[in-house]
Amino acid sequence: MDEIETVLVIDDENGVRESFKMVLKSQYNVLLAETGQKGIEVFKDNAVDLILLDILLPDMNGIDLLERLKGMEPNVEIIMVSAVKEIPMAVKAMKLGAYDYITKPFVVEDIKNVVSRAIEKHSLIKEVTYLKDELLRYHPSKKIIGETKEMKDIFELINNIADSDGSVLIQGESGTGKELVARAIHSQGPRRDKPFVVINCAAIPETLMESELFGHTKGAFTGASRSKVGKLEIADRGVAFLDDVDTLDINMQAKLLRVIQEKEFERLGSTKIIRVDVRFIAASNKNLKKLVQKEHFREDLYYRLNVFPVDVPPLRKRKEDIPLLLDYCLKLQSQKTGKPLKQFSKNAMYILTNQYDWPGNVRELQNLVERLSTIVKDPIIRVEDISFFSHGKQDIVDLPLKEAVSAFEKQYIHEVLKKTHGNRTRAARLLGVHRNTLQNKLYGPSQPEQA
Ligand SMILES: Nc1ncnc2c1ncn2[C@@H]1O[C@H](COP(=O)(O)OP(=O)(O)OP(=O)(O)O)[C@@H](O)[C@H]1O
Ligand SMILES: [Mg+2]
Structure with a gap:
């Protein structure tokens, strides 16, 4: 089950605090603080996802507090609350990273909506941050050993194609080092500081593949209890490594082709277009050309991927x-x-x-x-x-x-x-x-x- 998110309300008016609590407590864990100082303490002691912050507090200026809280935890979402609509103040708050600015008195539905949107954004950011950390952890920069002509040719090829954005198709028997070569292309090119995201086409069941690649919105299908960021979105400005690309089913091949051509897609359950800048590196231990001839693999996708072919020779050669x-x-x-x-x-x-x-x-x-x-x-x-x-x-x-x-x-x-x-x-x-x-x-x- 997903954990319940925590909302902290910092407001000196008891009535305001209590009404926020009434509106939000069925969905969130709600914490209350009546002064700025108290707010900071509660924030330090709890994993807070979202703060509703009054702009006028008895002990400090809400804008200063916003800056301070963001300084402590840049990923926390903060919604500023004020009795009067002051445009310059709102602009300033947004510039300092506030998620939104609302004025009292408020409509219950509006509050619910803005809070749920902010929480949604927050959990997506958390997910991306987590995945990025994980990517870094599993990125041991390994040496590629080899002094034969065959391997020297591969090193030269890696060097020549690393700077380009063109797709790469790495073919070779199982265990020859295809993933190692893909990582080398990534780490020698201009995308080296951006993620190298492995998409294991063989390990993911067909039905989940779409959500894995493109992500989904909350409620997009039965069991989608919250939004999920797709791997292609995480790979933005980096490299997506399509391992065992030959095992993609024919429908997914068509969808992948579209992404490679258009550089955009939608999350499942959403119509919002997401644009990405991804370099694709695919790998296969099959002869993809032969699969094209047998009509198991789309010819157009094959040519899209095979801009730079790399054939890793087996060890016996x-x-x-x-x-x-x-x-x-x-x-x-x-x-x-x-x-x-x-x-x-x-x-x-x-x-x-x-x-x-x-x-x-x-x-x-x-x-x-x-x-x-x-x-x-x-x-x-x-x-x-x-x-x-x-x-x-x-x-x-x-x-x-x-x-x-x-x-x-x-x-x-x-x-x-x-x-x-x-x-x-x-x-x-x-x-x-x-x-x-x-x-x-x-x-x-x-x-x-x-x-
Ligand atoms: N030239 C090499 N020098 C050092 N280590 C290598 C070399 N080639 C492969 N390896 C190591 O061998 C293992 C297999 O390599 P890798 O996973 O890249 O193979 P692969 O071609 O992707 O295999 P599969 O098709 O089975 O997925 C890895 O642990 C990799 O680090
Ligand atoms: Mg591999």
Whole structure:
């Protein structure tokens, strides 16, 4: 249930205080103060959302008090109350941040309306402030590791497109770093001080997606007990990151296209046009072009999003980055746990780099390092520590004889290595071959010694 908002009435006339209370108490928690000083005390001790403030108080000037209260809490809404309509005073109050200015005697309905509008505004501001804080909290500026040509091209591309406002479509397999790239584009561009808002298209049920993107007014649909600010509004002047954009249903695709083209929309249940200035970055682990051909994705939206295409290559196509990533993840892991830095043995590193395809890409690599640094007690992570994972038995049926023999040899040698805990000299002795022969059979001629 939503909490009840608190209204503070500061007025020296008992009759005025009591009548405000009569009108508002069914909907709000109403607090009363008969002097400015008392008002300040009550304000300090309570979470007040709105103040009805008399302009003429016995102990201080209402305008000064307005300034003081706003100074203490800029987000509090204040409605000034006066016995006479003095235009210059009203203007001054509004300039100092008052929400409105009303004159006595007042009409009950008017009071209810102005208070409810001010409260509404206040709760929207609270929500936006909260969301912005949250965005900042979840914005760790992470390094993108990579020294291969493939990654250097990506860095250059990020650099080239960061300053533009054109939409970006990032494609790549799951776990390749698409979100990381999107954040880099945001943090290197002119919108870096404005929010980066993630809109997770896959996680949000279709029916809620609209309200998530555009927001809604109180009562817009059953269950909409209060207004909600949409993510696009929060992303104003910043970046909206449409993650898994391929999963948007066809109706939402049409609505999104409209926003990208017109830069405006309405909250659900409202006809007021909200204009926004948002840069769109979309990501997908599907081939969006193919989805267009199959008519699962709108062609016009595809071209709108694909102004700047960025294709993040899978890890197996940039194997030289794997050792760097392994080391980087070990370092992160040690920083996270406060435990001493671990290392991979040269051979373990070799196997992880050359003999595994990483279908889950960097995310899989990260998870593996996290798991290994927890289970392996030794400071060095060795071949036998990763054997469970890197040498699943290959199916050697249907291979040409020579390859079958070679595959079998490898499997057999790994079994023996497991027994000798990775010690190659002992394994070679058990197998009756020279150490170098064993080395060649496993990794080819040029492999370095075990660490
Ligand atoms: N080049 C990289 N350097 C350092 N960390 C990386 C790199 N690429 C990915 N990561 C890390 O791997 C994890 C997965 O990356 P990210 O979430 O960006 O992938 P994604 O492509 O969005 O995946 P999905 O399609 O599954 O959402 C994150 O923790 C990210 O920080
Ligand atoms: Mg992602």
